[in-house]
Amino acid sequence: MGERLEAYAHDGLTFDVRDHGPEDCRVVVALHGFPQTSRSWDGVAGHLAAAGCRVLAPDQRGYSPRARPWEVSAYALPALVGDVLALAKAAGAERFDVLGHDWGGAVGWALAAQHPDRVRSLTVASTPHPRALVAAMLHGQALRSWYMGAFQLPVLPELVLGSPALAGPLLARMGTPDPAEVQALLADRRTARALLNWYRAAWRPMLGRTAWPFPRARVPTTYVWGAQDPALGRWAAEHTGLCVEADYRFVALEDVGHWIPDERPAELARLALERMASVP
Structure with a gap:
């Protein structure tokens, strides 16, 4: 019943996995976001x-030490989705439920759009559907998402995030849980580049409009949003x-910010269980 540390391989990479609960039961894949790790789901x-x-x-691509490719293209959404499908296959789960936060939510939306035969249900915390997020840019979201543009710069974002003096105030403003752990994660230049490559890889199709409109989700879904989230506004959430x-x-959740799994773990778990109970 306790936590087990495991690993699985995909695309020439090896991913670390935290495996909680009994082995022979309903499988839930929990996908973390930036700049956290699988521990955010504890x-x-x-x-x-x-x-x-x-x-x-x-620990998703770029976060697992043995799954940290250098190229931006290695962090494109199809690769991230493939990592999750490979995990489910390794666990022997033909169908599974998905729980996602932040970037993990974006991967969850893609899974629910592209693989409804595999995903039983979806519960997303914080992250609106990418289609709604893009539309919201004309409704105030662009100001909230300024950092996404800044992260496109070469080298400089790695230097800023790797500096405690510079990153500390930014993380404090974001309200990041366990800022010391986050700073330790970002202190390694290769790790920082890998994490930023999620943003860089996502920006390219948006600029070229080669992957839009993003498909709609096609599985039963619960979306949980914190009204105090400084990065993701109400317009995208409500649409x-x-x-x-x-x-x-x-x-x-009117009195909650961005870090819902950390701030309200019991409530988020209850909502996920309610969603899962609605689907055989």
């Missing part, structure tokens, strides 16, 4: 495991339901 996973779920929380072609629930 609180939520404990509640889900106690309810009889097996929670697989990988995300237009991007789901299945049963949908939107939950706004």
